[in-house]
Amino acid sequence: xxxxxxxxxxxxxxxxxxxxxxxxxxxxxxxxxxxxxxxxxxxxxxxxxxxxxxxxxxxxxxxxxxxxxxxxxxxxxxxxxxxxxxxxxxxxxxxxxxxxxxxxxxxxxxxxxxxxxxxxxxxxxxxxxxxxxxxxxxxxxxxxxxxxxxxxxxxxxxxxxxxxxxxxxxxxxxxxxxxxxxxxxxxxxxxxxxxxxxxxxxxxxxxxxxxxxxxxxxxxxxxxxxxxxxxxxxxxxxxxxxxxxxxxxxxxxxxxxxxxxxxxxxxxxxxxxxxxxxxxxxxxxxxxxxxxxxxxxxxxxxxxxxxxxxxxxxxxxxxxxxxxxxxxxxxxxxxxxxxxxxxxxxxxxxxxxxxxxxxxxxxxxxxxxxxxxxxxxxxxxxxxxxxxxxxxxxxxxxxxxxxxxxxxxxxxxxxxxxxxxxxxxxxxxxxx
Amino acid sequence: xxxxxxxxxxxxxxxxxxxxxxxxxxxxxxxxxxxxxxxxxxxxxxxxxxxxxxxxxxxxxxxxxxxxxxxxxxxxxxxxxxxxxxxxxxxxxxxxxxxxxxxxxxxxxxxxxxxxxxxxxxxxxxxxxxxxxxxxxxxxxxxxxxxxxxxxxxxxxxxxxxxxxxxxxxxxxxxxxxxxxxxxxxxx
Numbered sequence: 001x002x003x004x005x006x007x008x009x010x011x012x013x014x015x016x017x018x019x020x021x022x023x024x025x026x027x028x029x030x031x032x033x034x035x036x037x038x039x040x041x042x043x044x045x046x047x048x049x050x051x052x053x054x055x056x057x058x059x060x061x062x063x064x065x066x067x068x069x070x071x072x073x074x075x076x077x078x079x080x081x082x083x084x085x086x087x088x089x090x091x092x093x094x095x096x097x098x099x100x101x102x103x104x105x106x107x108x109x110x111x112x113x114x115x116x117x118x119x120x121x122x123x124x125x126x127x128x129x130x131x132x133x134x135x136x137x138x139x140x141x142x143x144x145x146x147x148x149x150x151x152x153x154x155x156x157x158x159x160x161x162x163x164x165x166x167x168x169x170x171x172x173x174x175x176x177x178x179x180x181x182x183x184x185x186x187x188x189x190x191x192x193x194x195x196x197x198x199x200x201x202x203x204x205x206x207x208x209x210x211x212x213x214x215x216x217x218x219x220x221x222x223x224x225x226x227x228x229x230x231x232x233x234x235x236x237x238x239x240x241x242x243x244x245x246x247x248x249x250x251x252x253x254x255x256x257x258x259x260x261x262x263x264x265x266x267x268x269x270x271x272x273x274x275x276x277x278x279x280x281x282x283x284x285x286x287x288x289x290x291x292x293x294x295x296x297x298x299x300x301x302x303x304x305x306x307x308x309x310x311x312x313x314x315x316x317x318x319x320x321x322x323x324x325x326x327x328x329x330x331x332x333x334x335x336x337x338x339x340x341x342x343x344x345x346x347x348x349x350x351x352x353x354x355x356x357x358x359x360x361x362x363x364x365x366x367x368x369x370x371x372x373x374x375x376x377x378x379x380x381x382x383x384x385x386x387x388x389x390x391x392x393x394x395x396x397x398x399x400x401x402x403x404x405x406x407x408x409x410x411x412x413x414x415x416x417x418x419x420x421x422x423x424x425x426x427x428x429x430x431x432x
Numbered sequence: 433x434x435x436x437x438x439x440x441x442x443x444x445x446x447x448x449x450x451x452x453x454x455x456x457x458x459x460x461x462x463x464x465x466x467x468x469x470x471x472x473x474x475x476x477x478x479x480x481x482x483x484x485x486x487x488x489x490x491x492x493x494x495x496x497x498x499x500x501x502x503x504x505x506x507x508x509x510x511x512x513x514x515x516x517x518x519x520x521x522x523x524x525x526x527x528x529x530x531x532x533x534x535x536x537x538x539x540x541x542x543x544x545x546x547x548x549x550x551x552x553x554x555x556x557x558x559x560x561x562x563x564x565x566x567x568x569x570x571x572x573x574x575x576x577x578x579x580x581x582x583x584x585x586x587x588x589x590x591x592x593x594x595x596x597x598x599x600x601x602x603x604x605x606x607x608x609x610x611x612x613x614x615x616x617x618x619x620x
Contacts, residue, residue: 156568156584159566159567159568160566160567160568160584162567163565163566163567164566166566166567177472177473178468178471178472179471180473181471181472181473181474181477182473182474182477182501182502183473183477183501183502183503184501184502184503184562184567185502186477186502188473188474188477192471278499278502278503278504279497279499279504279569280569281568281569281582281583281584282583283583284583285568285583285584299585299599302599309601310599310601311565311566311599311600311601314599366586367585367586367599368586
């Protein structure tokens with residue numbers, strides 16, 4: 001929201017409401033008249049897509065909880081009952097399971113957009129950090145949700161991930177027992193994971209409100225990275241962003257539906273259709289796909305570093321890979337936001353994207369042979385991108401000449417187009 | 433506070449301010465503790481503190497797995513070759529030099545005889561079958577040293593359950609074990 005509110009309730013009831021609790025005014029100001037940069041492209045639609053995915057996960061999750069039993073003797077059977085006996089249960093569960101994956105697909109594209117266009121730079125540091133917190137909560141929620149079906153991957157995934165904490169000197173084992181409620185993954189673990197899996201999405205929703213609040217204080221970035229300077233740089237949220245976000249959601253949900261109906265187990269693991277056996281580890285355990293890059297980083301540290309043994313080193317590297325995201329606003333020293341005007345950053349950014357996908361692929365492979373040195377090189381680049389390239393490039397790179405305004409950039413792009421914002425909005429995806 | 437006179441004497445309000453603050457801090461801490469405490473292993477989990485196992489059926493070269501505190505315990509009647517291989521392993525090659533044997537002092541060295549429970553029964557090896565890396569269950573009689581091999585991240589243990597290769601930092605731990613008779617042991 002910027003500028004004074006232009007909300008004028010038309011009905012008597014509307015005025016009565018507005019004088020007592022101006023919620024409609026809040027919605028109107030933030031999602032109808034709110035001015036947004038006129039040059040936003042489709043990469044800016046993932047915020048909306050993520051909101052709708054959170055709602056999908058909450059709705060399907062609440063309904064699934066009505067049929068699920070969080071007891072080690074019943075959990076696996078109750079999930080099969082949902083699949084076979086509960087009316088439409090199979091669809092609800094496939095929506096929820098694939099929904100988690102699509103939630104992560106959207107969040108990775110959203111984060112990549114932020115890294116490409118420098119969305120984290122002042123004054124949007126807090127907005128970025130709130131996003132990192134949401135991502136952290138999503139990972140915790142996704143991990144605990146994967147434990148609930150009580151399959152082999154559930155139990156052994158939980159064993160390995162809580163095992164990370166045993167790497168901490170002195171208190172590690174105590175922390176692990178605190179998390180598990182016992183000496184191994186068992187009934188107390190399942191119950192507390194279920195409770196927290198139900199709680200965390202609501203915490204995510206809370207942080208999402210803060211994230212959107214922060215966004216509406218500082219305003220959106222845009223592909224040029226130049227701040228809005230004049231009214232002609234903007235268009236109204238409705239209809240422009242509403243329709244664009246809506247269209248992107250429909251396309252995204254169509255792909256989501258394809259997975260639900262045609263390949264619902266493609267992103268899962270067949271071992272999780274075998275009930276958890278605490279005396280038998282599957283031959284090859286892997287986490288869900290969205291954790292694979294971090295799993296590769298964990299296993300890349302096969303050597304001791306001074307007093308830190310390889311186990312603690314791997315765990316520290318993995319947590320550092322996530323923690324480094326929080327510092328990105330201060331690691332990037334460049335004054336220019338958008339990679340469109342930073343030729344070298346653009347190159348390293350795309351290398352980072354390729355490297356992350358490669359790390360993910362390595363994460364799905366066993367820790368042997370040439371995979372190990374590949375994991376190490378790839379991990380090195382992951383950290384070098386944040387800790388070396390980002391700070392140094394800002395000092396030595398010569399950026400391209402920036403346009404004077406968003407409007408100028410748009411007009412430059414469509415020569416002969418109208419300077420009027422409505423005319424430009426006919427092609428709002430135009431990059432600067 | 434603006435109504436304060438300039439004297440440095442503490443007032444009744446200062447006292448109430450500090451007392452309320454302290455009560456709040458102590459109260460918050462005391463209130464938080466049960467929420468943390470309830471997460472620890474409960475009485476029924478801790479109650480399974482010892483089990484007795486009949487090993488009379490365990491022939492040479494056979495292993496059995498029993499569940500102790502939710503974890504598998506490997507009991508193996510080792511063959512003569514396995515004992516020999518473990519005894520002949522050079523101490524310098526061991527990644528973890530400590531015996532990790534709950535029945536011995538914590539600084540005991542990881543020689544083969546300090547890895548077993550009873551030197552007279554050096555063929556019987558008892559250890560918690562949880563990989564010391566990240567908690568998977570190693571597979572028996574596999575890996576480069578003919579002992580145990582963890583499929584998760586590739587840790588190799590020898591025939592005395594000592595870590596020889598891979599990411600695991602420690603030898604497989606030996607739980608508290610006592611021979612009740614020649615064919616019966618108590619774990620825990």
